[in-house]
Amino acid sequence: MLPILYQDDHVVVIHKPAGLLVHRSELDRHETRFAVQLLRDQLGRHVHPAHRLDRGTSGVLVFALNKDGARHLGGQFERQEVSKTYLAVVRGHPAEQGRIDHALTRRRDDAEWVGSRSTDEAQDAITDFRRLATCELPHAVDRYPTSRYALVELTPRTGRRHQIRRHLKHIAHPIIGDATFGKGRHNRLFQELFGCQRMLLACARMQLVHPVNGQPLDLFAPLDGDFARVADALGWQAALPSAFFTSLYAGAT
Numbered sequence: 001m002l003p004i005l006y007q008d009d010h011v012v013v014i015h016k017p018a019g020l021l022v023h024r025s026e027l028d029r030h031e032t033r034f035a036v037q038l039l040r041d042q043l044g045r046h047v048h049p050a051h052r053l054d055r056g057t058s059g060v061l062v063f064a065l066n067k068d069g070a071r072h073l074g075g076q077f078e079r080q081e082v083s084k085t086y087l088a089v090v091r092g093h094p095a096e097q098g099r100i101d102h103a104l105t106r107r108r109d110d111a112e113w114v115g116s117r118s119t120d121e122a123q124d125a126i127t128d129f130r131r132l133a134t135c136e137l138p139h140a141v142d143r144y145p146t147s148r149y150a151l152v153e154l155t156p157r158t159g160r161r162h163q164i165r166r167h168l169k170h171i172a173h174p175i176i177g178d179a180t181f182g183k184g185r186h187n188r189l190f191q192e193l194f195g196c197q198r199m200l201l202a203c204a205r206m207q208l209v210h211p212v213n214g215q216p217l218d219l220f221a222p223l224d225g226d227f228a229r230v231a232d233a234l235g236w237q238a239a240l241p242s243a244f245f246t247s248l249y250a251g252a253t
Contacts, residue, residue, distance in 0.1 A: 059203030
């Protein structure tokens, strides 16, 4: 069963687990489990995803329960009217806060994929970040005798594909567990130390407008599973806003 964060007659919001595709993908033809299919079977009715999360990203995922609602919600995302807050564990100690303003070449959607995943077309992309906590582990991974990591809160101001992951790589603070844009040696260290088998990126909060009554929706997905265990092991609970760790181990397996 997918954890439901909010539901009414028009909208349903789930806490998507890491590793689950939102919908069928040309790039993962062998996969048989998708959030759309699982939620449809769980509710016994059609559902329409209003946006997407990368397969490795967990957190708030919004669906409409009819096509009109899907158009309304999708329009909010397209017009960048939705506020999104992500949490990530990254390599190194980034600045206390900052803005990454770095254009990104366009990466095709799965439906557009015809053999090349990107084009030379650059799109404006902006991500704000705030460092919440840091640690230094007594393990030599790169050329230093210890390894540094940080918990970061991120707010994307644009909606480019893989934006947060690519932006953090751009500033040399890639996300732990990111097999595409991260560093394998650091990913393996977290696997060995914490049994962490996922990318440590989560959509922890989303703020948007209800497609029918116009009321604001403020949606939270507290950390769970491997992400929660890493945050606990590194003593980072106190650095998290209360809504992000109130149910720290909810849904953990």
